[in-house]
Amino acid sequence: MEYLPIRVSTLRGDQKINFDAYIMINDKQILYLRRGDSFEGTRLVRLKEKKVRKMYILQSDEKNYRSYIDTNLSLAYDSKSPKSIEDRGQIVQGMQQAAAEDVMERPEDEVSYKHAKDGAAKYVDFLLKEDKGLKSVLQIENTDQNIGHHGVTVSTYSVALAKSLGITDPKQTQLLSLGALLHDFAHTKSDLKINRPLSEFNPEELKSYQEHPMVGATAVKDLRHFDRTVINIILEHEECINQSGFPNKKHENQVDPLSVIVSSANALDRIITFERVAPKEAIKKLTIEQMGRHPLNHIQILQKIVSETYT
Ligand SMILES: [Fe+2]
Ligand SMILES: [Fe+2]
CATH class of the missing domain: 1.10.3210.10 (Hypothetical protein af1432)
Structure with a gap:
């Protein structure tokens, strides 16, 4: 399977992810968070503690990841945002x-x-x-x-x-x-x-x-x-x-x-x-x-x- 690296710093807020997120351990990708979950709270804190800067997604999820980012950005920058x-x-x-x-x-x-x-x-x-x-x-x-x-x-x-x-x-x-x-x-x-x-x-x-x-x-x-x-x-x-x-x-x-x-x-x-x-x-x-x-x-x-x- 082909994986793409993504930055942990792009995974913020309580929006549910629409892709599976993997971490790399000993050159192997291990599933860390499933689609439908979010990165708020302790999960993010734990990743930061471990100084994990990059995670991985399946190449087939690239479009989903992009749309997650776009949604997050519009939620963040829209002055009428519900967040x-x-x-x-x-x-x-x-x-x-x-x-x-x-x-x-x-x-x-x-x-x-x-x-x-x-x-x-x-x-x-x-x-x-x-x-x-x-x-x-x-x-x-x-x-x-x-x-x-x-x-x-x-x-x-x-x-x-x-x-x-x-x-x-x-x-x-x-x-x-x-x-x-x-x-x-x-x-x-x-x-x-x-x-x-x-x-x-x-x-x-x-x-x-x-x-x-x-x-x-x-x-x-x-x-x-x-x-x-x-x-x-x-x-x-x-x-x-x-x-x-x-x-x-x-x-x-x-x-x-x-x-x-x-x-x-x-x-x-x-x-x-x-x-x-x-x-x-x-x-x-x-x-x-x-x-x-x-x-x-x-x-x-x-x-x-x-x-x-x-x-
Ligand atoms: Fe400085
Ligand atoms: Fe400096």
């Missing part, structure tokens, strides 16, 4: 994560990039138009410290920052969202354990860590379908306004303002996701321990988002 905002947020977050994973796995694939780029515009719309959209996505904990999920979170904070800063041009916000989604692309290609405070890195690890923005940007710089702004964000997302960032110790006025936004958003989610600090503590840490590295108004906006999201 709760929490369910919609889960689906939307998963779709963004899947798009990020697709591009990060095969950046040379133009179709995946275009799909992620279109998705980024839709995602911005969702965040701007849905009152509780921001909260519904940010409340989904990145339990498996997934780089794609981290990308979605940084993209979410970035869009919220842009909104508060009065950046409304749709082209700009789309590229901001996409650049933020893909910013840590290089981490998916390295074995460096990034899920601990930088103070615990030894000199070699730190050196390698500080190269990741350049490694990521260099890997995609010759791909013609990649937008310049996105490549810039990948390169500049660790720069800080007081020249304490890397790889080029740039000053605020040498960095694309969109990269400055992603850098602030990234600094916050790095502490939350990879150092496992509770969001309210994390924003305090960012404010006090990293004073001067990010614009004060960014920090104030992030403080407000955190206090409204995690009550």
Whole structure:
């Protein structure tokens, strides 16, 4: 029998699946969930705990899987959807994560990039138009410290920052969202354990860590379908306004303002996701321990988002 891989991040919400879903164990596909069941609750939690990123369907079910995805997307993005905002947020977050994973796995694939780029515009719309959209996505904990999920979170904070800063041009916000989604692309290609405070890195690890923005940007710089702004964000997302960032110790006025936004958003989610600090503590840490590295108004906006999201 022929199987096709599908991403676990596309299986969200309480919609019943119309295909059988298999997991691979020792090179064999084992039936995990039958058609008629759904992925809500503990099933999804268990898969995340095991860091299962891909599942399999029978090739003959491909059409059914596509229609499941289409239904999920329209349930999520339709402002008159009968689904709760929490369910919609889960689906939307998963779709963004899947798009990020697709591009990060095969950046040379133009179709995946275009799909992620279109998705980024839709995602911005969702965040701007849905009152509780921001909260519904940010409340989904990145339990498996997934780089794609981290990308979605940084993209979410970035869009919220842009909104508060009065950046409304749709082209700009789309590229901001996409650049933020893909910013840590290089981490998916390295074995460096990034899920601990930088103070615990030894000199070699730190050196390698500080190269990741350049490694990521260099890997995609010759791909013609990649937008310049996105490549810039990948390169500049660790720069800080007081020249304490890397790889080029740039000053605020040498960095694309969109990269400055992603850098602030990234600094916050790095502490939350990879150092496992509770969001309210994390924003305090960012404010006090990293004073001067990010614009004060960014920090104030992030403080407000955190206090409204995690009550
Ligand atoms: Fe990074
Ligand atoms: Fe990051």
